[in-house]
Amino acid sequence: MTDSSAYRVQTTSRLAQWRIDNLASCTYRKSDPFKIGKWNWHLSIEKNRALYVKLYPEISNLTRENPPIASFIIRVVCSVGDRKTLTHPVNVSNFAAEITDKQIKSNDDFVWAIEVPLTGKFIIDVEFLDLKTASPGGGEPCSIWTEESTGRRSNATALASLGRMLAESIHTDITINASDGSIGAHRSVLAARSPVFRSMFAHNLKEKELSMINISDMTMEACQAFLNYIYGNIEREEFLAHRLSLLRAADKYDIADLKEACHDSLLEDIDTKNVLDRLQSASLYQLPKLKTSCMRYLVKFGKIFDIRDDFNAFMQSGDRDLIAEVFHEVLNAWKGF
Template sequence: MSDSAYRVETTPRLAQWRIENLASCTYRKSDPFKIGKWNWHLSVEKNRVLFVKLFPEISNLTRDNPPIASFIVRVVSSVGDRKSLTHPEIKDKVIKNNEDFVWAIEVPLTGKFIIDVEFLDLKTASPNGGEPCSIWAEGFTQTRSNAKAIESLGKMLTEGIHTDITINASDGTIGAHRAVLAARSPVFCSMFSHNLQEKELSTINISDMSIETCQAFLNYLYGIIKNEEFLMHRLALLHAADKYDISDLREACHESLLEDIGTKNVLDRLQHTSLYQLMKLKMSCIRYLVKFGKIYEIKDDFNTFLQNADRDLISEVFYEVLDAWKGF
């Protein structure tokens, strides 16, 4: 049997194992695949029923800090009309070994099928006994060495200490500091360096941003944005990064949008890839739709997308579909 029979394809939060053929009584275990900090395995065992298991590879990391996982598992028939079975969502389950998640499927499956695991969250136990922490939120925490300086900078913003510029958002105003804005954005620096309205009147009009989004934008520039706030406003922050030429914010948004592509957001994100030239996100969205077969799960939304999307973007998707069909 070829090595591909054991290979699991992945995105940062999705794993798919394609089973080409399974004898009436057999056991098969996948190659390891990495999601989050851990290497994982899937296994199938077929006797009277089909048992599907998901478990991390045994290691010191698994023993000392096992994953606390939230996920959805589906088994999808890859022939005909692609019928699927879905296990109820697993929420915050500690998984240490191959007996911690077992799904017994009594519906007979013949021919090719796909085991699809969508990881909704992965957490680790807090070292001080507090609430478990999501590993996907760690990238937005600040290092200890910068903590005091960032705290002081944030205090300047939140308490309005010596603010010298007023930002007029669409539904409110907020004070900020020219020096901080100019240091973070060449567009703002140019505004304050020339005799423009922003310099003369000490105001900036940002009518395409709500006060809530503007606050999130400033919180990012001052280094005090929280992960939840970033996730809530990241598409608007991407627009602001493009408008004010803030490359680190653009990259932070791009990397974050790559991490949680799903059926509810993939088409919207695909549209944004053309607007902001996000090549990695574009290829990840197309791969998610085509290689992982999600295009079949959102047929109505995809038809609407075809009627409104950029023609070049639609062509790229169809080229990927044609290449995928060649592989069958």
């Protein structure tokens, strides 16, 4: 490891890892700044009788005016011998709740003392579950990721009117049959949002003749979410609950902005429970950023070792070319470690 790389922290959207080859030559080390959310952060380690790990935001006007309220999991993984994980001794959800009203401003606000001696290479792994800021009006703290995903809206009055057209079936002229029910919609709105729908209605196809579209691969709930997005009336929770169905529909009906919205959203909360499904979706629907992020999460950040059973099942049933790509990344990573 070069001098410069000894202080570098690798990151994805919510995960940070600091790899340390050797701490024997010094008693204190501070990482280079790394960006998670709106803030630049630092990790530091100090050897005394114990090893002290600190996580804190870089001092700036943003930190002074709007310091973060953080929820995260922190681990130390020692790479000598068996893979060995030391996790913060306080339950993370309880820890987050205990600091809900405590804003992290300085390097004394989060200090973790590790009594177990560490030798050889080790990794400090921080997975951010949420980052919040204080509400300007003095209400409950607001998640910055919620703000970012719901902040892009068009004119509220026009969107509300479109939403009413759908919700109240105002002059609907086409019926959409989902797998377990039907919904009324408007040809003009569908045609304006999707070139596939526009082509259906422009030619003498059965959809035009029967005033009916069959979408048998979507449930009523997913189809309602799909139409709500098209009409500009979707709620965040509804969008999150049906992201994969919406991604499939966006790809099928060539709705580029919906596909991109799903792509961006799926990048935000990759974890061990969903990374393999997202990797397969990224390959199937040609989502390069999501594919790269999943590969990095699995290989560069070492999470492939945490999901061995799921990965074995993936190797049995997954796409052969995709499995080969994963193994290629693993081999490259081993060469560089």
